[in-house]
Amino acid sequence: MNPAEIEPYLLSIMPGLGVNKMRELGRLLYEIAKRDGVLFTSILPPGEKWNFEKAKNYLLKKRYPVNYKNTPRNRFYLPKLELDPALEADLTPRPFYPKTVYIEESVQHSALAKRVENLFPRAKFLLTDGKTQVGSPNFSRRTDTLFIHREKYDFLKPCPCSCAAAGCGYNLINLGFGCRFECEYCFLQQYQNLHAVLLPANVDELLAKIDGASFNKGLFERPRIGSGEFTDSLVFDDITHYSRQIVPFFKKRPHLQFEFKTKSVNIGGLLEEGGAENVVVAWSVNAEPIIRQAEHFTPSLSERLAAAAQVVQEGYRTAFHFDPVIIYDGWQQDYARTAQALAEAVPADKVAWISVGTLRFSRELKKMMENRFVNGRLLDGEFLLDFDGKMRYSDAQRVEVYRYLVPLLKRLFPKTQVYLCMEDPAVVKTVYSV
Ligand code: SF4
Structure with a gap:
C-alpha cells in the first residue's frame, strides 16, 4: 500500500x-x-x-x-x-558489539571500564568529561554506542506508574539505560533521546544510598525495590556483573526484597552468587505468538521458563509479568497455555507475585511504533484515548481480559499476589467486585 x-x-x-x-x-x-x-x-x-x-x-x-x-x-x-521509511527498525540479528565506547573520566579505572575494554577490543574507546552528547540520531543504531558513566542523580525513586493509575508501591533503582532487544511496544523507542546504551560504573555508591532511604511497602509484605525501568535488568549482566554486587547486598538486608525484571536468560552471575529468598528474578511473559512476532531477539518462552526453573533451584524466588497482554483472535487459549507452562516450570510457592497489564502507550509511542514496525500487528487492536492520556483497549475489553486471566492465575498460584499494572482504579474495582 x-x-x-x-x-x-x-x-x-x-x-x-x-x-x-x-x-x-x-x-x-x-x-x-x-x-x-x-x-x-x-x-x-x-x-x-x-x-x-x-x-x-x-x-x-x-x-x-x-x-x-x-x-x-x-x-x-x-x-x-506520517510514515518515514528512515525510521523503520533494523531486525537483522547481530551480537552486541559496540563500535564506540565512551568512558567518563571519573570511572575510567573502574572494574566495569576495564571489563568492557577486554570484551570489545575492536571498539573505538574515547574518554569524556560526561557532558558530551553521545549516541546515534537513529534509535535502531543505539547499540553501536556504549557509555560507561558515573550515575549521579536518577538512581532511586518510587515507580512513576501512570498518572491517576492504581499504583502498587514499587521502588525503582536505575541500572542503566537502553536495551538490545527490540520489543515492538517498548516505550524506550519514544522515550530515549540519547540513542546509546548507558551503564553506570558506580553501582556500589548507588547501593549505599539504599540504607538511608525510606520505602513504601505498597501491596507487599516488605518494601519491594526493583530494576528494569529503562533497560532489561539482566540483558547486559554478563558485561556489567551488577547481579554480583546486588545479590550479596540484599542478602544482608532481609527486611527488603529486590526484583530483577528480564526477558533474557543471562543468569550466570545469579547462579554463581547463590540464591537468596529476598531476591526475586522476574520474567516478562506473553502468549507465544506475541513473543515470536513482537519481541524480537528475545529468548523463547520455554527458554525463559528453563532459566526461571534454574534460579528457583538455586534458592531465588521468581515472579512473572503478563505484560503487555494483547487481544487477538484466540488470545484466551494462548495466554492460558502460557500460564499453564509457568505452573509446570516452577513450584507455585516460589512465585512471589504476578502482574497483569494490557498494552498501553502514549500517542507519541503509537507514531513511533507504526513507523518502526510498519507490518506489526499490535496496533491493529481497538485502542482508545484513556483516563491518563494514554491509549488502551476499552474498559470493557480490559475487564474481560482481567476477569479471564486473574482467576486462572489464582487457581494455578493460590498463594501468589496477582495484581494489575498501571490500571484505572475504576477498572481495578470492577475486576475485583465479583
Ligand atoms: S526487553 Fe524491555 S527494555 Fe528491552 S526492548 Fe523489550 S520492553 Fe524494551
Missing part, C-alpha cells in the same frame, strides 16, 4: 474535502487496509454518494467494530498519517 495515494483517492470521491477531514479519513482507511490486508480503495463501497460525516461513521464502525457503539467520538485518536 502506498499511503501517499490515499489523499488523491479521497479527493476523487469527495472533491473539496478539507485538510483535517482528509487526515481523519485517510488514517481510518490506512488502518483498516493494513489490518485486513485489503486495498484502501476497496473499503468504501462504490456507487454511494459519500460525504465526510457519512464516510467517517462508516469507517469508524469498520475500524472499531467492538467499541464503535459505546464510545464517545473524542476517544478515537485519528492523527495525520
Whole structure:
C-alpha cells in the first residue's frame, strides 16, 4: 500500500474535502487496509454518494467494530498519517558489539571500564568529561554506542506508574539505560533521546544510598525495590556483573526484597552468587505468538521458563509479568497455555507475585511504533484515548481480559499476589467486585 495515494483517492470521491477531514479519513482507511490486508480503495463501497460525516461513521464502525457503539467520538485518536521509511527498525540479528565506547573520566579505572575494554577490543574507546552528547540520531543504531558513566542523580525513586493509575508501591533503582532487544511496544523507542546504551560504573555508591532511604511497602509484605525501568535488568549482566554486587547486598538486608525484571536468560552471575529468598528474578511473559512476532531477539518462552526453573533451584524466588497482554483472535487459549507452562516450570510457592497489564502507550509511542514496525500487528487492536492520556483497549475489553486471566492465575498460584499494572482504579474495582 502506498499511503501517499490515499489523499488523491479521497479527493476523487469527495472533491473539496478539507485538510483535517482528509487526515481523519485517510488514517481510518490506512488502518483498516493494513489490518485486513485489503486495498484502501476497496473499503468504501462504490456507487454511494459519500460525504465526510457519512464516510467517517462508516469507517469508524469498520475500524472499531467492538467499541464503535459505546464510545464517545473524542476517544478515537485519528492523527495525520506520517510514515518515514528512515525510521523503520533494523531486525537483522547481530551480537552486541559496540563500535564506540565512551568512558567518563571519573570511572575510567573502574572494574566495569576495564571489563568492557577486554570484551570489545575492536571498539573505538574515547574518554569524556560526561557532558558530551553521545549516541546515534537513529534509535535502531543505539547499540553501536556504549557509555560507561558515573550515575549521579536518577538512581532511586518510587515507580512513576501512570498518572491517576492504581499504583502498587514499587521502588525503582536505575541500572542503566537502553536495551538490545527490540520489543515492538517498548516505550524506550519514544522515550530515549540519547540513542546509546548507558551503564553506570558506580553501582556500589548507588547501593549505599539504599540504607538511608525510606520505602513504601505498597501491596507487599516488605518494601519491594526493583530494576528494569529503562533497560532489561539482566540483558547486559554478563558485561556489567551488577547481579554480583546486588545479590550479596540484599542478602544482608532481609527486611527488603529486590526484583530483577528480564526477558533474557543471562543468569550466570545469579547462579554463581547463590540464591537468596529476598531476591526475586522476574520474567516478562506473553502468549507465544506475541513473543515470536513482537519481541524480537528475545529468548523463547520455554527458554525463559528453563532459566526461571534454574534460579528457583538455586534458592531465588521468581515472579512473572503478563505484560503487555494483547487481544487477538484466540488470545484466551494462548495466554492460558502460557500460564499453564509457568505452573509446570516452577513450584507455585516460589512465585512471589504476578502482574497483569494490557498494552498501553502514549500517542507519541503509537507514531513511533507504526513507523518502526510498519507490518506489526499490535496496533491493529481497538485502542482508545484513556483516563491518563494514554491509549488502551476499552474498559470493557480490559475487564474481560482481567476477569479471564486473574482467576486462572489464582487457581494455578493460590498463594501468589496477582495484581494489575498501571490500571484505572475504576477498572481495578470492577475486576475485583465479583
Ligand atoms: S526487553 Fe524491555 S527494555 Fe528491552 S526492548 Fe523489550 S520492553 Fe524494551
